[in-house]
Amino acid sequence: MDYSSPPAGGKLGVxxxxxxxxxxxxxxxxxxxxELLQKMSDKCYKKCIPRPGSTLDNSEQKCLAMCMDRYxxxxxxxxxxxxxxxxxxxGFAS
Known part of the structure; x- marks a missing residue:
């Protein structure tokens, strides 16, 4: 269905x-x-990876896992x- 233009009369059916x-x-x-994945990746990466390299050591892996769980x-x-x-x-507005 194309939503770029309204149907004749400008009204949508139910x-x-x-x-x-x-x-x-x-x-x-x-x-x-x-957004969640991007923010979580940014924050946990900054917190857990002080010196980026080609691999993650055990402490970095554990830190990332715990950080992501908490996030x-x-x-x-x-x-x-x-x-x-x-x-x-x-409920109050009704």
């Missing part, structure tokens, strides 16, 4: 609108995942808290 919303949600999820845990906690807050606020 199915088209739902499909467009799903497409936007999917694109946002991909963008969020890419993911923090990201998930913030996401859950944010979603809970949004749902609560939507």
């Amino acid at each position: 199915g088209e609108r739902d499909q467009l919303i799903d497409q936007v949600k999917s694109q946002l999820a991909i963008a969020n995942a890419q 993911m845990d923090a990201w998930n906690t913030v996401s859950r808290t944010y979603n809970t807050r949004l749902q609560r606020e939507r």
Whole structure:
């Protein structure tokens, strides 16, 4: 389906609108995942790799694994808290 131009009359049907919303949600999820990976890579690399080389030693590997785990845990906690807050606020707005 081509979303670059609206259908005649400028209105989307219910199915088209739902499909467009799903497409936007999917694109946002991909963008969020890419941002997470980029930030996590940048921060953990800076923290764990003081002298870049052709291989990682054991301490660098362990540091990266722990850093990435902590970063993911923090990201998930913030996401859950944010979603809970949004749902609560939507409940008050109804």
